[in-house]
Amino acid sequence: MSAYPALILLLLSLVQPRIPAASYEGTVQALKAHPPAVDVVTGVGFALRLIHVSTVPATVVDSAGTTIPMAHIQRGDYVRVDCSASTTGLVADHIAKLEPRGSKAAP
Amino acid sequence: MSGPALRVLVVVGCVALVGCQKPIMPGDPLRNLNQAERATFDSGRVTFDEVFTPETGLGPLFNSASCGECHEDPASGGTGDEVELHASAFHPPLCDPLVGEGGFVIQLHTTPALKTALGIDSEPFPPSATNRASRTTPVLFGRGLLDLVPDSVILSYADSADANGDGISGRPGRFLDGRLGRFGRKGIVPTLDEFNDGAYAAEMGITSPAVPTEETVGGKPIPAGVDPVPEPEIPQLTLDRTNAFVRFLAPPTPLKANKTAKRGRQLFGDIGCAACHIPTLTTGPSPVVALNRQVFEAYTDLLLHDMGPDLADICLGETNPAEFRTEPLVGLRVKTNFMHDGRDTTIDAAIRSHGGEAARARDGFLQLSAEEQAAVVAFLKTL
Numbered sequence: 001m002s003a004y005p006a007l008i009l010l011l012l013s014l015v016q017p018r019i020p021a022a023s024y025e026g027t028v029q030a031l032k033a034h035p036p037a038v039d040v041v042t043g044v045g046f047a048l049r050l051i052h053v054s055t056v057p058a059t060v061v062d063s064a065g066t067t068i069p070m071a072h073i074q075r076g077d078y079v080r081v082d083c084s085a086s087t088t089g090l091v092a093d094h095i096a097k098l099e100p101r102g103s104k105a106a107p
Numbered sequence: 108m109s110g111p112a113l114r115v116l117v118v119v120g121c122v123a124l125v126g127c128q129k130p131i132m133p134g135d136p137l138r139n140l141n142q143a144e145r146a147t148f149d150s151g152r153v154t155f156d157e158v159f160t161p162e163t164g165l166g167p168l169f170n171s172a173s174c175g176e177c178h179e180d181p182a183s184g185g186t187g188d189e190v191e192l193h194a195s196a197f198h199p200p201l202c203d204p205l206v207g208e209g210g211f212v213i214q215l216h217t218t219p220a221l222k223t224a225l226g227i228d229s230e231p232f233p234p235s236a237t238n239r240a241s242r243t244t245p246v247l248f249g250r251g252l253l254d255l256v257p258d259s260v261i262l263s264y265a266d267s268a269d270a271n272g273d274g275i276s277g278r279p280g281r282f283l284d285g286r287l288g289r290f291g292r293k294g295i296v297p298t299l300d301e302f303n304d305g306a307y308a309a310e311m312g313i314t315s316p317a318v319p320t321e322e323t324v325g326g327k328p329i330p331a332g333v334d335p336v337p338e339p340e341i342p343q344l345t346l347d348r349t350n351a352f353v354r355f356l357a358p359p360t361p362l363k364a365n366k367t368a369k370r371g372r373q374l375f376g377d378i379g380c381a382a383c384h385i386p387t388l389t390t391g392p393s394p395v396v397a398l399n400r401q402v403f404e405a406y407t408d409l410l411l412h413d414m415g416p417d418l419a420d421i422c423l424g425e426t427n428p429a430e431f432r433t434e435p436l437v438g439l440r441v442k443t444n445f446m447h448d449g450r451d452t453t454i455d456a457a458i459r460s461h462g463g464e465a466a467r468a469r470d471g472f473l474q475l476s477a478e479e480q481a482a483v484v485a486f487l488k489t490l
Contacts, residue, residue, distance in 0.1 A: 027283045029206065041206050041283060045296045045305020047318045050206040050326075076201055078284060100285020 021085040024051045025098070028077045031070075038073065038092065040081055053081050053090045063097035073097060130360035133248060133441055134182025137357040137397040144355060144395060151352025154345050155183055159311055164340030166312040167221035167333050168214035168230050168322060174306070174349065177244040184356045185441050187244040190449055191215060191310075194236035195421040202422035208233035208326040211423060212309045224330040231325035238428055240420035241448035242292060246438035249358030250290070252403045253435060254299040255390035258287045264385065264408040275382050275464045277410030280432055281425045289409045292447040293423035294432030300350045307341065307349075314338040315346050355397070358404060358437040362489040371486030374479055378471030383408050383433045383464070406436035406490065415462025420448065429463060439490040454484045 026042030029050065036055045043049045061070050073079065073095060082094040131138065136148045156175035159165035170191050171177050177187040192213040196203040204211045214230045222228060232239075261279060269276035279287045280294025290296040296305065304317035312334075314321055319339050321329055364372065375381055388405040390398055411430040419429035431447055444450075445457035461469040472480060 025284060029203070039207065041204065043206075043283070043305070044318050045301045045303070045309070046210075046212050046291065047305040047308035047322070048204055048206045048210050049318075049320055049322075098284075100281070 021083045021090060023080055023082045024053075025080045026051065026078070028073060028075050028079055030075065031073065036070075038079075038081065038095065040079060051081070051090065053083050053092045054086075054088065055092045055095070059092045059095060061095045061097070064099075068097065070095075131357045132182070133246075133359045133438060134184055135357050135359070136355045137251070139397040140355055141396070144351070144397070147348060147351040148355040151348040151350070151355075152183055154348045155352045157345075159313060161218040161220060161334075162336070164313050164334075164336040166214075166216070166218035167329055168209075168324060169216050169218075169312040170212070170214050170310045171216075172311065174303075174311075177310070178247055181441055184247040184353065185438070186246050186443075188444075189244055191242050192232075193240040193242055193421055193423075194233055194238065195423055196233075196235050196237045197422040197428055198237075202424060202426070203235065204423060205233040205235060208235055209323055210309065211421065214309075214312070214322075218333070220333045221324070221330070224333050225324065227324075233325065238419075238421040241450075243444055243447065243449040245292075245434075246441060247353050248356050248438040249403060249405070249435070250299055251354035251356065251398060252358065252390055252401060253289060253388070253405060253407070253409065254354065255393055255398055256289070256388045256405075256409065257391040260388065260391075261287060261289070261409045265410055273379075273382065274467045275412065277383065277408055277412050277433075277464075279409075280411050280430075283424065288424070289432070291423075292431055292434070293421070293426040294409065294411050295424040295426060299354060300346075303350050303353055304346055307346070314340045316343045317346060355395075359440075361404065362440065364486065364489050367482045368485040368489050370479070371482035371484065374475065374483050375486055378475070378483075379468035380472075380483075382468065383410070383412055384436055404437055404490070406439075407433040409433065412465065413463040414465060417462050418446070418460065436487065436490050440488050454487050455480065458483070 024040055024042045026040040028038060029041045030039040038053050038055060040051045041048055042051055061068055078098050078100050080096045080098055081092050083090040084093055136145060156173055158173045165172055175183045177189045178184050179187050193211050194213055195205055195211045209230050213232060217227055265277050265279055267276050267278040282288050282295050282297050286297040288295040288297050290302040296302045304315060307313040307315055308318035316339050321334060384406040385408045386404060386406055387402055390401045393399040409432060411426055411432055413429045414431050415429060422428050444452060445454060446460055451457040451460055458469060458472050
């Protein structure tokens, strides 16, 4: 029985029109399983915002150009999420695990 | 008077004039701005002091109605008596800035419309918070110079493993994306523009092209009709002007040091304060002549230091609760409350509040004679 809601969500994600919406870069705050989603903290200075993005089986996840399983994304990782907008909110088309931009070569 | 003698007198007079430039007062612009830069500084002062209302975008959550409401004393860009509230949740090694519950800045005021809709006078304190912090208003004088200190210079002072055994192990703060942070008491904001752009949203509830969305109310969407001004509530031009004003604010010329203050300056170095409060830094290249490769008085290393459990409050980014970025002491003379949370009302008390990596320098201060301690304070009051 529990597979039905997930199946319905999957079918909805396939049939709903999705419009490329935005890209967000930020830190993974939470990974949610039911329904699958990722929360990303992004922002400028002290103005931080939480972006909630659903993930679907078609979401491509990679690191340095190599495809990785979604399970390899962890809280605290720095990611770029390319999203489309659907009637149920943002849906991730592509999640790229990024290396932090700053030099970590501090002594 | 003969012709040659008169010429010598004129030359001596000119040299004396150049050598005795008018001191830079708090709120003054940098020297050597060109006409266009000075005009931007002047127009930026107007946007910095612009008072917002709900009809022009204020709120619905906010701490102040203008930049100048907090940064007001003794001039725009200075300090103020407001104390704001921050919170976060520390679950080592991760720090949660509580963005899902409204963010780490807890706005202390609401617009009448939000109060009517939700019956609240301030943002709800995040229920998941593990720590809270009070924050005073920092002076902004000379921050444009700090913005241009190269990362490599800051990193050259870092010694995260305390390899030299001096008890001081500074490390850089970092923003979400890993860039080196230099602004904010927790040192997480990489650039001055980002600090200002974020402040419009976090402190005044003003959206802009840089931050185009309003904050939630404790994680819940703003009720319909409460914030009728369309986003962004200010244009990029307003940000640009305010950023220019802050960037071009000069560090005030230190007051003339008397014999006691000069002795205090020597002691400040001798007891180890200057190991973190590094007296001078140098900017990197800039197209603005007044900011280009300038040696300036900073009294900071822009690094994070563990200040001990008595000062610890919130985490932020990679910065732990006990870590704080070394406060620049430029403009210290205009402050009336000291330390990040304003706990001390005298410089002497603030020095005694230092702990952690600063304990050795603090103890050095405590071992000075009363006259010598007074000399250190006298020196700091010239900044």
